[in-house]
Amino acid sequence: MSIYIDRASRVIVQGITGREGLANAQRMRAYGTAIAGGVTPGKGGQTVDGFAVFDTVADAVSKTGATVSIIFVPPPFAADAILEAADGGIRLIVCITEGIPVHDMLKAVAVLPDGVRLIGPNCPGLITPGQSLVGIMPGHVFAPGNVGLVSRSGTLTYEIVDQLTRAGIGQSTCVGIGGDPIIGTVFTDCLREFERDEQTKALVLVGEIGGTDEEDAAAMIESREFTKPVVAFIGGRSAPEGKRMGHAGAIVSGTRGTAQAKVEALQRVGVPVADSPAHIPELVRRALA
C-alpha cells in the first residue's frame, strides 16, 4: 500500500515540451512511473521522445485515462494549469513550479473542486519508492519500506531520506508539500492518509519555521486522529527572525510559528524532535521498536 500514488497511477506532464518538463518526464519514466503523455497548448498531436502531446488536459484525460498530473509550467501560468487539470478530470495535481504569485494560489485553491487534491506548488513532488515517482526527487536515494515521510522542504528531505535508506529504513510514500505560503496539501491532510495506510508503521515529519502547520499536526496527534509513531525535525532553528513588519502576522499566529513553538508543540504530544538530520534514523528505529 501507499498514499496518493502507486504503480497504477497514470500521469500526464503539463508543460512537457519545456526543458524542465521533458527532462523530468524522462527521469520519472526511467524510475518506472506510468507517464501517459503530456500537455502543451498548441502542440497537440506532436510526440516528444515517445511522449504523446495534447493541447488540453481535458483532451489528454479523455484519450489516456490519466488521473494524475504534474505541472512544470512557468509561474504566471501555473495557477491556470492547476485549474485546467482539475476541470479536465485530474484527481491528483502535483505542482512543481516555484515562484507562483501568492494571490494566484489564493484564488486557485479557493475554487479547486472537492475531491481534487493539489500537492504543492513549489514542492519536489511525491514518491512511492519502487512504484511511482511524481516529482523531481532523486529516485535512487529512496527505498521501499514502511515509514512515511512528509516534508515542507525539498533538498533537506533528500538528505534525511538518504540517511534513512542507508540505515536500512525504507519508505512507504514520501510527500514534499512545498514551502509556499499557500499550498494545496498540508501536514494534517497527509497524516489522515498515512493513518489509513496499512503499510505505513511510522512517520517522519520534516517541518520548518513559519506558519502553524506543525502545531496543527501536533493537535491532530493529541486528539488521536493520528495514532502512529512520529519523529520530527524542524528546519531553520538557527535562522534569525525575519525583519518583521506590521502587527498582523503576530496577531494571526500569536506565539506560534517559531521553531521553538513547533518543537515544544510536538514534544508536548510525545513526538521526539531530532536536533540534526543525522539523528533521525535512530529515533525512527526506536519508534518502530
Next chain:
Amino acid sequence: MSIYIDRASRVIVQGITGREGLANAQRMRAYGTAIAGGVTPGKGGQTVDGFAVFDTVADAVSKTGATVSIIFVPPPFAADAILEAADGGIRLIVCITEGIPVHDMLKAVAVLPDGVRLIGPNCPGLITPGQSLVGIMPGHVFAPGNVGLVSRSGTLTYEIVDQLTRAGIGQSTCVGIGGDPIIGTVFTDCLREFERDEQTKALVLVGEIGGTDEEDAAAMIESREFTKPVVAFIGGRSAPEGKRMGHAGAIVSGTRGTAQAKVEALQRVGVPVADSPAHIPELVRRALA
C-alpha cells in the same frame, strides 16, 4: 406537514425599519408567523412596534435562534443582505426585493454555501396556510389543505389560489419562486420537497414564458423523480416574442422557452395545462380523484 416553513419557523426581517419591511413584518405577525425580530445596520438595540432590531444577522441569529430570514432591503444592497444571512447562520432566505442587478445575483448564488436555501429574489415569498407566512401574499385568500403550489408569478398566483380556495381546495405550501433570470430556488427544487411531503397530494405549477424551468420540471416528472399529480398553467401565452437580439439566447435554449414549448413538454408527460386560471380548480379536482 408542509415544505420549507411551518408554525415552528422563527423568522427575522432584514430591512425591518424600512416602510415595506415594517408593514410586512406586521402583516406576517398578524398572520401568525413567528417573527423573532429584524435587522437594520446601525439601528441595533432599538425596538419598532415590538420588534427587536439588531445590527447584523449574526447578532440576530445568536440572540433569537431564528433560522429563516425575509429580505426587504433596496436592490443595490440586497445581494449583500442575502450573503450576510447565509454567513450569519440563516438556513432559509426569502428575498422579496425587486430590481436586483442580475450580476449581483450571479455572484451571490455562486457563493451561497451548501445547505442554505434562497427563495427569490423578486418573489412574493411562501406560505404554509394556517401556520406561517414568509412573504407578501394576501394571507386571507389561502386555506390549509393538501395541494402544493409553485409559481414564477406573484399576483397571478393570488388569482389562482383564490379560485382554489373558493372551490374548497386548500393548500399545503405555496411557493412563489420569483421571475428574475437568476433565482435561488427553481421548480425542480420545490418538486423534490413536495415529493417528500406527505401532506401534499397534488401540485399546481404556474409557469411563465422564458427560461427552461418548466421543461426541467417536465423532465423530472418523466423520470419519475416526481410522482404526484400535477396541474399546470403557463402565463404569457399571448405575449409577443420580445424583440430578440443576438443568437446566443437561441443557441442556449434552442426551441425551448416559448409558451408553446412549455405546454407541449408538460402535456407530453401527462400534465394537463389549463387555458385559463379559471379552469385550474376543476383540473385539480380531477387530478385528486
Next chain:
Amino acid sequence: MRLLEYQGKELFAKAGIPVPRGRVAATVDEAVEIMREHPRPSVVKAQVLVGGRGKAGGVKFCSTPEDVVEPARAILGMTIKGEVARRILIEERMDIRQELYLSITVDRASKRPIIIASAMGGMDVEEVAATHPEAIATFRVNPAAGYWPYIGRRIAKQAAIPGSVMGQFVDIAGKLYALFFEVGAMLVEINPLAVTRDGALVASDAKVDLDDNGLIRHPEFESWRTDLPDHPLEQRARSINLNYAYLSGRGDESVGVIGNGAGLVMGTMDAVRAAGGEATDFCDIGGGAKAEVVRNAVDIVTADPRVKALFINIFGGITRGDEVARGLVAALDGGTWRKDKLVVRLTGTNEREGRAVLEAAGITAVETMSEGAARAVAIAKQG
C-alpha cells in the same frame, strides 16, 4: 438596455478587444467629414437593433468623401423592420478570411454566464447550432472562479478555432468576460469575430444587451438611452419608472391592460385573447402602487390611439384596492377617457373600500378576470 453596434464597439475598444477603426455619423455632412479625414475603403452600416440590415439595404460601401454621400443619404432615416436608422457607422473595410462566433450570456438553468463559440460564425450561426450542434462549443463559467485562460483554450479546441489565432482568441474571450461583468451585461456577442487576411482577430460586429437593473451601478450609460428607438410612450413610461410595453398589433379592437404584477398582466392578456380580443398595451403598476401611479398608468395607456377598451385588473396583496380606485377616478376626472370604455376588476386587500370609491364615481367593477376580459373585448369590438 440594448446597445447599438457603435456603442458596443466603444465598450469593446475600452476593454481591449480589437475593433475596426471607425466613427459614427448622424448626418450626411458628418459622414463626408469622416471620409475626408480618413479616405479609405469603408463600410457604411445602419445603426439599428434589428437583425438583417444587410438584406434590407442598410450596409453599403464607399472609398472617398464623394462616394459616401449616396450611401449615407440612403441609410440615414431608413426604416428597417419598423426601426429608423438615425445613425451610421463608417468603418474601414477588412479583408476577412474566416468568420468566427463568440458570445457570453446568462444561462438561467445553470445560474452562470455561458461562453459560446464557433468557428462557423456570420449570419447563420443559429442555423449552425440547430443543424451542427457539435460545431458550437459552450462553457458555463463559475462566477466565483471567474475566467481563466484554460477555459478559452478548451473552448477554442472544442470549437475548432484555428490554432494560429488561439492565443488571440483566449485573450479576447477573457476580455469579453471581464467586460460582461464590468458593465453588467445580459449579452455580449461578437458575430462575426473576423480572422483577417493578416491573421488578426477583429470584432466585426458588436451586440451588447445591458441588464436594466444593473444600470444603477452605471449611470454613465444613461446618456446612450436617447439613441435607442423605443416608442415615445415607452420612453415616457420609463421616465416615471412605470413598467409599460407598447406592443405591435393590428390596432383595431385593441384592449389596453393594466394590472398589478407582470404575471397577472400577462395572464390578463391571455384572458383577453381567449375572449377573442387583442391586447396591445401592457402596463404593470407593480406591488403597493399609490393612486398617483395608477393615474399615470391610465394616462399612458389611453394615450395610445389604438386602444379601444381599457381593462384594469387588480388582485390586491400589498396593493390596496382603495388606492387603485382613487387613482383611477382621478385619471378619469382629469382626462378624456370615457367610463363606458373602461372595465375594472378589483379584488383582495381593501376590495370593499375600493368598490365604494368606484361606485361613487359611477363605475361598477366586475367579479372575475374572465368576465372582465369578455366585456373589454366586446367594448373594443364596438370601436
Next chain:
Amino acid sequence: MRLLEYQGKELFAKAGIPVPRGRVAATVDEAVEIMREHPRPSVVKAQVLVGGRGKAGGVKFCSTPEDVVEPARAILGMTIKGEVARRILIEERMDIRQELYLSITVDRASKRPIIIASAMGGMDVEEVAATHPEAIATFRVNPAAGYWPYIGRRIAKQAAIPGSVMGQFVDIAGKLYALFFEVGAMLVEINPLAVTRDGALVASDAKVDLDDNGLIRHPEFESWRTDLPDHPLEQRARSINLNYAYLSGRGDESVGVIGNGAGLVMGTMDAVRAAGGEATDFCDIGGGAKAEVVRNAVDIVTADPRVKALFINIFGGITRGDEVARGLVAALDGGTWRKDKLVVRLTGTNEREGRAVLEAAGITAVETMSEGAARAVAIAKQG
C-alpha cells in the same frame, strides 16, 4: 517587497482610502519647499521600515518653512535600528480622537486573506491582541466570494468600531481588500486608522508588503526598489536572481553557507550552530543550478568581510554535482578566496563526477553535513 509609508499611502490614495495630505522629501531644501507651498501644522516622519521610529526621534513637528529645517536635518540620514532614513514624509497634522486598527494579510492555515480590526489601534495593538483577544475582530474572506459590505459590518460590530464611522469603515475595508488583490500584497495594514475630531477616518500610517512573486504582474513597482534599505550584497544578489540573505550577527568566526534548496541551507545553518558556530550568509542556488550560478554565489558570499569560512552543501537531485564543482573551481580560480577556508559536501546526482572535478583542483569533499559543519566552524574559529 516591503514599501515605505509614503509609497503605501500613494497606493491607498489611488484606491480611494483617505490619507493625510502630504509629500515626501529627500533633502532639507525639498522639505523647506514643501512647507513654503503648504505652511500648516505638519508632522515630519522618517521613512524607514523598522518600527519604533517615534521613540528613536524619527517623528517631529513643524509649522513653517523655517522650523522644518531643524527636524528635516535631524531625521534625514538618521539611523534607526540599523536602517538609514533617506526620505521624510511631511504631512498635515490631524486632530485625532481615537486610533483604530485595520489590516489584511494572508492566513496560511485557512488559505484565505484575513481581515483584522480593532477599536484599540496605535502602537500597542499587538499587546492588545495578546491580553484582550476579544478586542480584535477577524474575518477570513473566501477569495472566490470576495469582500461584501456585510463582512465589514460584522467586523465593525465585533471590534466595537464606533457606530458613527461604521459606514466609512465598511467602505475603507472594501477598498483595502480590493487593493490587497490589486497589488498582490502579503500585508496591507493601517495602524492607526485615525478617527479625527470631525468624525472622518484617515489612514495615519501605511504598511504594505508586496508578494515578490507577484511583481511579475506589477513591473510598475520595480522603480520603488531603490528606496529600500537592503544590504548592498542583497541588492547585488537580487539583480542576478540569486536567493541570498545578509544576516545580522557578531561577524567574527562567521560561516557563509551555500546550498541547493532553502530547507537544506537552513538545515545546514542549524548544523553550523549545533557545531558551535554561526552562519551569517545564507545563499540558496535553487534546483538545477548551472556552474555560473554557483560561481556567482561564491563571489557574493565571500564578498562579506565577516565570513571566515565557506561551507557549500549540495544534495544533488536535479542539481548536478559536476556542474556545481565546475562553478566552484571557476570561482576560486577567478577570485581571492583560499581553498583552505572552504568546506564542500557533495552528494546525489553526478556525485562521482563532481568529486573528480574538485579533486583535480585540490579540493576534498567531506561525506556528511555534520562533518562539514564541524570542519567549517573549526576553520572560522582559526580566523
